[in-house]
Amino acid sequence: METTEPRVHVARAELVLAAGDSAYLRSLPLSPDPLHQLAAAVIDVRPELGERADVCFDLVPLTPARNAHLRRKAMRAAQEEGEGLFAELGRELVGFGRELVGELVPGGGRGDTAQPAARDRGADRPTQTKFDTAEPAFEVQLLLRAESEIPGRAEAHLHQLQAAFDAWRGDNYWRAAGLNLGFAHIGADYWPWRRRFERRWTTGLFRPRKRNIVTASEVSGLLKPPTKHCESLNVRRSGGVVPRLPRELPVYNGQRDVLPIGYATGPDAVERLYGMPLDDLFFSFRIGKSRYGKTETALVQAVSLALAGHGVWFLDPHADGWKRAAPLLTDPEVLARLWEIDLTVRGDDAMIAGYNPLSMAGLTTEHIEDKVDSVVTAVASALSWPDQASRARTILTKAAETLCHLALKLPPEVAPTLFQIPTLLHDEEWRQAVIQLLPAHVRSYWSEVYTKYPAEAAPAVSNIIDRLRSSRTMSAFLGSSATTYDVRTAMDLGKVVFLCTPGGDIGRLASCFLTYDLFRAGRSRIDVAPEGRTRFDAFVDEVTAVDSASKGHLAAILEQLGKYGVRLHAMTQMAQRLSTSTRDALLQNQSLLSSTAGEVDAVRVVTRQWQRHVHPDTVVDLPRYHHIVSATVAGETTTPFRVRGATVDLFAGQHQPDRLHLQRKAIDANLGRQRIGDALTQLESLDARILAAVTSERRSAGPAPGLGSEPDEPVADGGRGSGRITEMHEGADADRSSTG
Incomplete structure (x- = not known):
């Protein structure tokens, strides 16, 4: 027709x-x-x-x-x-x-x-x-x-x-x-x-x-285009004035030494994916609205680093990023280095790694201070403890210190975990039995100081541990005596690590534990010569939650991590909610500064760094997945420029979902994962097994030393000391060993 x-x-x-x-x-x-x-x-x-x-x-x-x-x-x-x-x-x-x-x-x-x-x-x-x-x-x-x-x-x-x-x-x-x-x-x-x-x-x-x-x-x-004073909604906006793309930026074509930033139109009017040299990247700081591409860009960069053979640590709340990245990380070379810890899984048959924040595997007495500091700061940050909570901080500090000393005395299979803190605080018989193996100053605190606290002092500390215990997944992860997740090993061996935490208070506490353990491990690389500190890129989303009660602790670590080979990439929605010291440390040390659209007070934190180049209103009105970025090339900071963020579709050639079953087997072998049900069964008997090991130890060691003397320092050996995890090889038959 x-x-x-x-x-x-x-x-x-x-x-x-x-x-x-x-x-x-x-x-x-x-x-x-x-x-x-x-x-x-x-x-x-x-x-x-x-x-x-x-x-x-x-x-x-x-x-x-x-x-x-x-x-x-x-x-x-x-x-x-x-x-x-x-x-x-x-x-x-x-x-x-x-x-x-x-x-x-x-x-x-x-x-x-x-x-x-x-x-x-x-x-x-x-x-x-x-x-x-x-x-x-x-x-x-x-x-x-x-x-x-x-x-x-x-x-x-x-x-x-x-x-x-x-x-x-x-x-x-x-x-x-x-x-x-x-x-x-x-x-x-x-x-x-x-x-x-x-x-x-x-x-x-x-x-x-x-x-x-x-x-x-x-x-x-x-005689002019519409201005910001033209309020009609049917006017196409230019998006504000932003300097043009710097000519010195390299085009990203998958190079190992270039980090992708985003798509931009070059001098020849052709849109390309640009990046920045990795040698110039020490820290990055990203702010912007949720679902506007901030985390997506970080995920693209993490995958590009992993495929290029670099070590990566990615804290992924709610596991959304891992589900998108997993089909891209199935090559045999990546599988040999891949760790995945998903704390959102449910059911006794789900597989979980073990992480004991109080583990002293491969460590000695001088490392106790760092371990305790990491645990106490993580809990204080997650609970937003103010300075006035000094008694709770003190009790938690002495409890963590006591269990670290105890871990040095006991076999690795009965090392205490966070879940022994309530037992230590509330079970006097158990406490009196275990402290007999410990130094005199530790015994003195529990017998002369702790007993004078009012009854309500201990629950302020043990309540958060009890809340963790209510989660079967978190209990299995944090309740394992043996640590199969060791971030220092991941740094030294260039592992690709994805950590998926749940939402809510429990997820925030898990994020704090993992992040502060990352910082502790980074500082522990002081025992490695500078030329031997391999690059390790860590991506931390919603760093505000980690920083909330750190009282400058996070800022001090940020200022030091670069020298230990750790490259931190921090992301947050509201930069003004960071503590002043942390915000200043991020802005002072950043090599890559980026912002998506956001609330005007939030974006002003970034635009102040760009002086007269970009007005805050320009950033506020950015479309989704568009960013304004300043980078560092050859040691010089570029003027800010606008890019369209890349998505993980950039690596469509690596997308192999049919190999995900091989990926799961490789991760099980690499991390020595076990069933959640089996881990919980072991945790149920851990208090009794620790008490039995203490009794056996006291019998073999003879009478306990007096309060005025110090016991001999523990000596790590193949039978009693606990060792660091060595590199795992691909395949289900990978051997796991520890060195004293």
């Missing part, structure tokens, strides 16, 4: 000055923006109905000689001249005759050149005032045109446009050229003006039907 194109209805108008050139239009201020009137006039235009409305505003500047001529003419002319209907009708008829001659006689009429021709200006005479000013003057051609597939709508849009120009009504104003007969207006939509109008519209020919002389101040609002 033959279809016909819908008919397009067109309405046209040419606007001319109603009074003589000597009369001024109203000079509109730039705030509010005069273009708001035009934008509001076309807000009902519907492109899906074939509708559009256009304004063509052409200017030809007057030369100095022309301006001088008009000035002299104005001095000789009368100041006013009567305008009547018959005079106007006569001029329009003269104009009609000339245009008719132009149609019938080639070269006749007004000519076909694009330059203004000499014309009879009629009785319009400028006054001395308008042409004696120093500002530029222009001759104007103003054409309006509207289209629609629905009859009558094109005319309605045209009338709205004409009404918008009433904003300039002063001593002079814009009117539609043509003959106004009262009951009808004969103008640009009538022959022969219609054909002349269309010719000028399509070719740009400058041939206005009347001389329209204006000064720059009269039409300044029409």
Whole structure:
């Protein structure tokens, strides 16, 4: 069946000055923006109905000689001249005759050149005032045109446009050229003006039907794009002024030594994926709204580093990032280095690794201080303990210290965990039995200081451990005596580590434990020569939760981690909620600073670093997955520039979901994961097994030393000391061993 194109209805108008050139239009201020009137006039235009409305505003500047001529003419002319209907009708008829001659006689009429021709200006005479000013003057051609597939709508849009120009009504104003007969207006939509109008519209020919002389101040609002003062919603925004892309940025093509940043248009107008050299990247700081691409960009960068053979540590709340990244990390080389700890799994048959924050595997007495500090700071941060909670901090510190000393005395399979803290605090018989193996200053605290605390002091510490115990998954993860997750091993051997934490208070506590353990392990690399400290990139999302009660502890670590080979990438939604010391440390040490759209006070934290280059409003209005970034290249910080963030689809060639079952087997072997049910069964009997091991130890060691003496320092050996995890090899039959 033959279809016909819908008919397009067109309405046209040419606007001319109603009074003589000597009369001024109203000079509109730039705030509010005069273009708001035009934008509001076309807000009902519907492109899906074939509708559009256009304004063509052409200017030809007057030369100095022309301006001088008009000035002299104005001095000789009368100041006013009567305008009547018959005079106007006569001029329009003269104009009609000339245009008719132009149609019938080639070269006749007004000519076909694009330059203004000499014309009879009629009785319009400028006054001395308008042409004696120093500002530029222009001759104007103003054409309006509207289209629609629905009859009558094109005319309605045209009338709205004409009404918008009433904003300039002063001593002079814009009117539609043509003959106004009262009951009808004969103008640009009538022959022969219609054909002349269309010719000028399509070719740009400058041939206005009347001389329209204006000064720059009269039409300044029409000589610019819309500004921020134009509040209409149907105006396309530029997004603000941002410096252009720095030329020194490398293009990312999968190079091992380049980190992808985002897509940007280069000098040749071609969009490419740009990056920055890894040698220049020490810390990065990202802020922005949730779901606006902040974490997605971090995930892309983590995957690129993992595929390039670098060590990566990624804290992924809720496991959404891991589910997207997992199919991309299935190559045999990556599987040999891959660790995944998912604390969102449920069920006794789910597999879980073991992590004991109090583990002293491979460590000695001088490491107890760092272990205790990591645990206490993590708990204080998660619970937002204020400085006034000094008693709770002290009790937790002494409890953690006691269990660390105990771990050095007992076999690795019965090393105490966090879940022995409530037992130590509330079970006096158990406490008195285990402290007999410990140094005198530890025994003295529990016998002389702790017993004087009121009864409500201990629950302030044990309550959080009891809350952790209510989660079977967290209990299995934190309740294992043997630590199979060792972040120091991951650093030294270049592992790819993804950690998925649950939401809520328990998830925040888990994130704090894991993050502060990362910092502790990083500082422990002081025993490795600087050239032997392999690069390890750690991504921490929502660093605000980790920082909330650290009291400057996090800032101090940030200032030190770089020298130990750890590269931290911090992300948060609200930078102003970070402590001042942490925020200053991140901004001072960052090599890559990035912001998506966000609340204005939040983005000001970043834009202050960019000085006059980017206004906060520009960042606030960024679309999703767009970022403004400043990077470091060859040791020099670039000006900020705008990019469109990449997604994990960048690595579509690595996407192999059919190998996920091999991935799970490799992770089970790499981390020595066990069933949650089995881990919980071992935890249920751990208090009793520790007590039995203490009794056996005391019998073999003889009478306990007095309060005034110190027991011998423990010596780590293959039977009693606990060792560091050595590198795991791919496959289910990978051997796990520890060195004393």
